[in-house]
Amino acid sequence: MAGKDQRGSAVLDQDVFDRVCAMGDAASRSQRALALANTEQKNALLNAIADELEAGSHAIAEANALDMDAAKQAGISTGRLDRLLFDEKRIKAAAEGVRRVAGLPDPVGQIVRGLTLPNGLRLNETRVPIGVFGMIYEARPNVTVDVASLSLKSGNAVLLRGGHEAQRTNEATLSFICRTLQEEGFDASLIASVDRYGRMGATAMMEASGHIDVLVPRGGANLIQTVVRNSKVPVIETGAGNVHIYIDKTADFAKAIPILLNAKTQRVGVCNAAEKLVVHREIAEEFLPIAAKALDEAGVELLADDEAYGIIEDSGVNAQHASSEDWNIEYLALRMAVKVVESMDQAIEHINAHSTGHTECIVSEDYSAIERFTQCVDSAVVMANASSRFTDGGMFGFGAELGISTQKLHARGPMGLSEMTTTKWIGYGTGQVRQ
Amino acid sequence: MAGKDQRGSAVLDQDVFDRVCAMGDAASRSQRALALANTEQKNALLNAIADELEAGSHAIAEANALDMDAAKQAGISTGRLDRLLFDEKRIKAAAEGVRRVAGLPDPVGQIVRGLTLPNGLRLNETRVPIGVFGMIYEARPNVTVDVASLSLKSGNAVLLRGGHEAQRTNEATLSFICRTLQEEGFDASLIASVDRYGRMGATAMMEASGHIDVLVPRGGANLIQTVVRNSKVPVIETGAGNVHIYIDKTADFAKAIPILLNAKTQRVGVCNAAEKLVVHREIAEEFLPIAAKALDEAGVELLADDEAYGIIEDSGVNAQHASSEDWNIEYLALRMAVKVVESMDQAIEHINAHSTGHTECIVSEDYSAIERFTQCVDSAVVMANASSRFTDGGMFGFGAELGISTQKLHARGPMGLSEMTTTKWIGYGTGQVRQ
Structure with a gap:
């Protein structure tokens, strides 16, 4: 039967x-x-x-x-x-x-x-x-x-x-x-x-x-x-990777933009590709127009929270409003949700609430901020000033890989x-x- | 409600x-x-x-x-x-x-x-x-x-x-x-x-x-x-410990008897206490009478397979017949099941079939036998010429212990x-x- x-x-x-x-x-x-x-x-x-x-x-x-x-x-x-x-x-x-x-x-x-x-x-x-x-x-x-x-x-x-x-x-x-x-x-x-x-x-x-x-x-x-x-x-x-890139108020844009583009677009359908951009309010008005333009030119569709939406639209790039579900979605596509936070701690809280625990990145020149972010973000891999695309058995020197564990046991x-x-x-x- | x-x-x-x-x-x-x-x-x-x-x-x-x-x-x-x-x-x-x-x-x-x-x-x-x-x-x-x-x-x-x-x-x-x-x-x-x-x-x-x-x-x-x-x-x-002590044909009885008694009787109701005695046929007629007498004097009730039963009864110590369920039971009591095997490989096979994967011991003077037993027995701890009672976080230098894992992951x-x-x-x- x-x-x-x-x-x-x-x-x-x-x-x-x-x-x-x-x-x-x-x-x-x-x-x-x-x-x-x-x-x-x-x-x-x-x-x-x-x-x-x-x-x-x-x-x-x-x-x-x-x-x-x-x-x-x-x-x-x-x-x-x-x-x-x-x-x-x-x-x-x-x-x-x-x-x-x-x-x-x-x-x-x-x-x-x-x-x-x-x-x-x-x-x-x-x-x-x-x-x-x-x-x-x-x-x-x-x-x-x-x-x-x-x-x-x-x-x-x-x-x-x-x-x-x-x-x-x-x-x-x-x-x-x-x-x-x-x-x-x-x-x-x-x-x-x-x-x-x-x-x-x-x-x-x-x-x-x-x-x-x-x-x-x-x-x-x-x-x-x-x-x-x-x-x-x-x-x-x-595997599942709802990967966040957090741009701190002290970020060096000359590092932040290449990391963001690489993490989002170097290969789109993979678990270590970035899905979310989180930006500190203090630099949002300066950073987001540059980032939105670069992402837009790379064909990335942007979904933004209210604050990010205003800034991106003002800069002449089209965006859509992000829904509350967006923060949990792994797009695996040329799409990225953007959020503005008032502090790094708010970024950490947001990430720990919505991440799948795969990889998150901080771009910052502030030593103490990096120490705190890497300690407090509860993911398998936390990168400071480097692309999330490095989370890979081959890159880590393991040869081939069986997969990327997002759990904590074993x-x-x-x-x-x-x-x-x-x-x-x-x-x-x-x-x-x-x- | x-x-x-x-x-x-x-x-x-x-x-x-x-x-x-x-x-x-x-x-x-x-x-x-x-x-x-x-x-x-x-x-x-x-x-x-x-x-x-x-x-x-x-x-x-x-x-x-x-x-x-x-x-x-x-x-x-x-x-x-x-x-x-x-x-x-x-x-x-x-x-x-x-x-x-x-x-x-x-x-x-x-x-x-x-x-x-x-x-x-x-x-x-x-x-x-x-x-x-x-x-x-x-x-x-x-x-x-x-x-x-x-x-x-x-x-x-x-x-x-x-x-x-x-x-x-x-x-x-x-x-x-x-x-x-x-x-x-x-x-x-x-x-x-x-x-x-x-x-x-x-x-x-x-x-x-x-x-x-x-x-x-x-x-x-x-x-x-x-x-x-x-x-x-x-x-x-x-925790669950259906612990086996295997006495190889080359065992030094001066080590085997103290290890057996210690493993079975030093503390009875614990997971690292021995529950099963497996003896190589070549030395069974010599070893079992000594072992049975020592265990009997320590108050240990014996359950034996047919071959072991005959040898133990002939030596003047009382035993009962082991049932097929006995091989899977963790007694946590002054009770021990005894089995005679025709080869170490049969012992290994029996142990891997019935063990809970906690601790098993071999008593042997044969280097190659010990190498093979410790490699082939699939348990968390395998002891050569030492008591199973050493499987303990305190003994291993861990300070207190959370428990003893009998699984393989983590x-x-x-x-x-x-x-x-x-x-x-x-x-x-x-x-x-x-x-």
Whole structure:
């Protein structure tokens, strides 16, 4: 009996649930062997996967061409089409990414802390893999490769649910990855896809408590919130970025305008792009006309609170009135809401009330203001005099990234290999007992 | 309209829910100020609380005497009565514990990682408090003091739900703590109790997503599982310890017997006490008679699989047959189940199938066996040739402990001050934008 798969909701099908749980259990058994592989063995595996992906790039690109044709016929947006494209050039870039992950330090086995008790018992807190990840993401085939390589390097297995538009591409990609796993003496169940079950696969993963250790949703706010709200498996919340740029009264405009433009327009549809501009009243009349003109020339539509609206309109740039909902929206578009505040503390309060906890920026020349802002703003990343676009695992030197955590438990900010591990305390004794 | 409070279930009362959410929000506002306090200010606060608890020890002990009388009349067990006792001596010991926490290093502000990007942007990953903890625990008044001191030192607020038998004691204790908070310029809402709402207070905390950042249950397995299953607030699972002691074929009996006795009997009702004995077949006929005699003399009742049963009975010690459920039970009593395995790998498989992931031990003189066991056993702590009783925040040098995490995300093993923090990335730039 097939389950319903309409309008984003999926009634759980017991058969699919059982199969996905069995996939998690198989992945877990294989993961226990992977966890024992040393770094050299894991790097050899990753390099072999990179080679195999390059060798198979023509076949993968052919599968992708079919997905692209279907997506075009379905009329999906050019932005999504671009993310779906996985041509030979992009496949080769993805393979290079796998080699880059092979070159990263292995977190597994790192001794995080250690001590020797007065009785001689030696304790090591050691990084170990978590186990089985579940990844639910949208139709971006390069994510399949990124996540597979990060999972293997960190000693974890992963169940994947990619967007259905990329199903043929992901299937072709995984066939090369899984063949290499077997050739290198690992089990193919380490990297498995639930795509054959459609949306039901994602629903089953959310229910598979005890079979999957942690679920990471990556994509739009709706996808992420659906997973956060419904999953019985622990979730690491990622991504949504209602990013604020606060221009302090002492801001150097020569820094502020480039940072603002870069944060808003350098890449629009990403979580570290700026969405809100907050300006100190003392410099609003001077700064906003310059900023509005620059943003307007870059094609950015402005939504302003009453005070900002007056100043922007007076300067000859068109703006609209922001609604109260605007302060909570991540536009992911050439649109920005603008607010004037009477003090930095008001800015901090506004940001902490409306931010998604991703990244916020202050532009200021006032040392004490920067110290206070960076301490009081409660987000994963707070930038002083730099663009929010730097919140990125690649920029932070993590190599590829699993996503950007906006929660506080376990991982916060860009998640790389270390964030895919937990620790285990190992005690080395000689017969110690507690008195 | 009052909610029902019967047999462990509580129908959520909207009014109580609103009040508990409001307490969480008040705690959050106060926490933002506490997060700005430096270590000296927090230590002064903790030392003042210690002084105030000592000065108030007579009044607190009087409140405890009322709780003790009521508990005796209700016929609760001597073990629980002992945990409930908070006489002047124990209050002074708790106050000393607060001073010890004051003396611990402050995790807040630690730079966990840092780097400077090629463009000069300097990035610090800095430890910061999480925000508002919720703690649901049983009637142990010293936990109230421990958790309050750990929360304040780590810059967090906490909502407490203690066992109802300790309600008068906790109320008296908190009155001294909250008075000190106000005298030292902090808000009393930082350490608040929902005990006035009975079990409904706990239910409301589990629903208060967005008002409480993380919930930590501490106590029996039922309490913990109720919270893990029902909470909408992220939970750190603690405590349940189905602890295994594996005696390898190369074990030095002169180490094995003291470790076994210490792990099983030094303190019986605690999560790091041993519950299961797993013995390699090659030495079972030699080891089990000695072990059974020693355990029997210590008053430990033995439940054995068929093979162990035969050996133990032949040695003249009485045993019972273990049922298949026994392998999953945390007895917290003078009882131990015994299993014979044909190989260490079978021991590892059995342990990974039945353990709660708390602590397991191997007794062995075989270097390679120890390396393999400590790598393959998937628990928070794995001890080689040492008692499981060392899994303890105090023993690990953490000062007081919030609990022992048996989950893999965020914290694993004993949780001290560091585990009550998250991190924030702070970027210090000079106008950097992304190319």
